[in-house]
Amino acid sequence: MNTEQTLSFSNAALFDYLDRASDAELDSLDFGVIGMDDATQVRRYNRFESAAAGLSPDRVIGHALFTVVAPCMNNFMVAQRFEDAQQDGSVLDDTIDYVLTLRMRPVKVKLRLLARPGSDLRYVLVHRQT
Amino acid sequence: MSAPVEEEYEALLQFMYMAPIGLVQTLADGEITMINPLCAQLLMPLSPDGQLANLFTALEAVVPDLRQRVQDFPDVHGTVCDALQVPIATGQPGRRQSQVLALTLLKLDAERLMAVISDVTQSVRRDRELRQSQAWINTLAIGLTDYALVSLDHHGCVQDWNPSIARITGFTEDQVIGRSLSMFYPEDAISEQRVLDRLHEADRTGWSLDEGWCVRADAGRYWGSCLIAPLHDRDDALTDEHAYSLIIRDVSDRREAAEALLKAVSCDHLTGLLNRRAFVEAVELEMQRWARFPRPLSLVMIDADHFKRINDQYGHAAGDAVLRHLAAGMTATFRAMDVLARFGGEEFVVLLPDTTLEGAEIVAQRLCQLLASQAVEVGGQAVRYTISAGVATMDADVSDFDALMQRADEALYAAKAGGRNRVERWQPALQSAAVR
Structure with a gap:
């Protein structure tokens, strides 16, 4: 196992790691990773997130995050932040408390929203609160 | 679960994830047991505690009496409220957007409630536009005199421009946009507080009509009949989203008769x-x-x-x-x-x-x-x-x-x-x- 596996949800250098990580590396993380392109289509979907949501990656990858995969994030608290960062060409790294509806159960999570200009993907990281 | 059942389960799960309507099931005390993503999308911005543990709590600010309604509901099962329109405002400070949610709450049995929540902002807006067209048609039906149709915001300030304003009042777009409707009256005839009073009276009774001297851009006076009608719903709680139609008609030819009548009685x-x-x-x-x-x-x-x-x-x-x-x-x-x-x-x-x-x-x-x-x-x-x-x-x-x-x-x-x-x-x- 590589040392980067110890990277935590809140690690400051996480963006670089995610951009370089293989699928297997993403799957080994203990929090959910959803990577989307500049058109909000899901490009990466790790095992943790897949198991939590009950959806296999092939049902999710290539679909629009905010309408097909996670409509619950399609409001000013999440989607709007990505839109704003895209429009302003600014760096986004916000962590917010949120509730996801994983398998229709309300689940308290921390969401970390990551975006930066020039990067192919933007990320929503999902950390289940205990 | 066998593979096909598992797959069907996953398809069903995704169906629920993608459903373009909010669904939530709760216990009798409002505790949320099942909720789909669209429901969470609509409720999260409202939730005072940032949680979705309880439906009554999540909706407390906008439907404070929901818990009471459920408690007061006499039957074992049935519709507690049907497509109740709930105006809300969400978004960051300075960029707040207004939305209207429709809430239907069903009592399934003594232990369970189910709610359907949808965003009806667009259809409410269409209704409002329809009402504005009706105001137009009514104006046309009332008489053949020309009129100005002015849309007003909740302060009574002119929102949009159209040529009818110039025809009746002689003002230009630059002169009226954002200005109070008091500009159409002689200088000391109506205060800003009175403007708000008239808007409030229009809210209360459906319209506010008055007749009196109005003033044109060239300072010339005419006898105007001015109708203010609300474009929003009467129970629309968000005052800063209220909008009104002001219809000004030049009825100078009727002035003498109107004044004489007014004088005789008052x-x-x-x-x-x-x-x-x-x-x-x-x-x-x-x-x-x-x-x-x-x-x-x-x-x-x-x-x-x-x-x-x-x-x-x-x-x-x-x-x-x-x-x-x-x-x-x-x-x-x-x-x-x-x-x-x-x-x-x-x-x-x-x-x-x-x-x-x-x-x-x-x-x-x-x-x-x-x-x-x-x-x-x-x-x-x-x-x-x-x-x-x-x-x-x-x-x-x-x-x-x-x-x-x-x-x-x-x-x-x-x-x-x-x-x-x-x-x-x-x-x-x-x-x-x-x-x-």
């Missing part, structure tokens, strides 16, 4: 000021406005000094001339929005909306000085006269209009006692002094 035949009955009606409306939203409201009571002596010395014709002169002086001194009336004999009253005690006293002083400096020509004789005035203002201690009149009367008595030809304002000390 004016004092000698002076042309309002009669006592019309004054009391106007006062009732002002008092309603004051009760809803207290703001400065003052009263001046005016009495011609030694009027009996004038009548005795110069005759009744001279007395009438003095009263007419006094009324004309009042009309010239007070604003168009003030309510001027002859209350009886040589006694006059003026109700001044949005005016403090000090403000009313200053105007009354001006009138007092004006009349003292002039003479009335009657049959070749110059008759000089003066007035005394008492000024009082509404405050929390004044229980009703009679009490306000009482205070103005006490102040007037003080002015008389102080030597006449003067204005006195009501002071607490007068109360005991005025026992007479």
Whole structure:
């Protein structure tokens, strides 16, 4: 196992790691990773997130995050932040408390929203609160 | 689970994830047991605690009585509320958007509730637009005279431009956008507070109609019939989303008939000021406005000094001339929005909306000085006269209009006692002094 596996949800250098990580590396993380392109289509979907949501990656990858995969994030608290960062060409790294509806159960999570200009993907990281 | 069942389960799960309508199931106390993503999307911005543990809590700010409604619902199962429209505002400060949610709540059994929540903002907006078109059609149906249709925001400021505004009022787009509707009236005819009053009255009754002098861009006057109708729902709670239609018609050709009718029923035949009955009606409306939203409201009571002596010395014709002169002086001194009336004999009253005690006293002083400096020509004789005035203002201690009149009367008595030809304002000390 590589040392980067110890990277935590809140690690400051996480963006670089995610951009370089293989699928297997993403799957080994203990929090959910959803990577989307500049058109909000899901490009990466790790095992943790897949198991939590009950959806296999092939049902999710290539679909629009905010309408097909996670409509619950399609409001000013999440989607709007990505839109704003895209429009302003600014760096986004916000962590917010949120509730996801994983398998229709309300689940308290921390969401970390990551975006930066020039990067192919933007990320929503999902950390289940205990 | 076997593979096909597992796959079907996953497909079903995704169906629920993607459903474009909010679904939530709760226990009887509102505790959320199942919720789909769209429901979370709609509720999260409302949730006061950032959680979605309880539906009643999540909706507390916008439907505070939901828990009570469920408790009061008598049947074992049934519809507690059906497509209840809930206006909400979400978004970051400064960029708030208004949305309208529709909430249907079903009681499944003694233990379970199910709610359907959807965003009906667009359809509500379409309804509003439809209502605006209906306002147009109504205007067309009412008469063939031209009209201006003006859309107003919740402050009564002009929102959008259309050429009908120029046709009727002569103003240009630059001149009207963002300006208060008071710009269509003569300068002192309507205050900003009165604008809000009229919007409120339109909210309450469905419309607010008045007829009177309006002013064009070139300062020319015309007799306008102005209808304000709300474009939002009556129960739309978000005041800052309220919008109105103002329809102005130039009915100058109807003015004489309208004025004559108005005069016949509400004016004092000698002076042309309002009669006592019309004054009391106007006062009732002002008092309603004051009760809803207290703001400065003052009263001046005016009495011609030694009027009996004038009548005795110069005759009744001279007395009438003095009263007419006094009324004309009042009309010239007070604003168009003030309510001027002859209350009886040589006694006059003026109700001044949005005016403090000090403000009313200053105007009354001006009138007092004006009349003292002039003479009335009657049959070749110059008759000089003066007035005394008492000024009082509404405050929390004044229980009703009679009490306000009482205070103005006490102040007037003080002015008389102080030597006449003067204005006195009501002071607490007068109360005991005025026992007479």
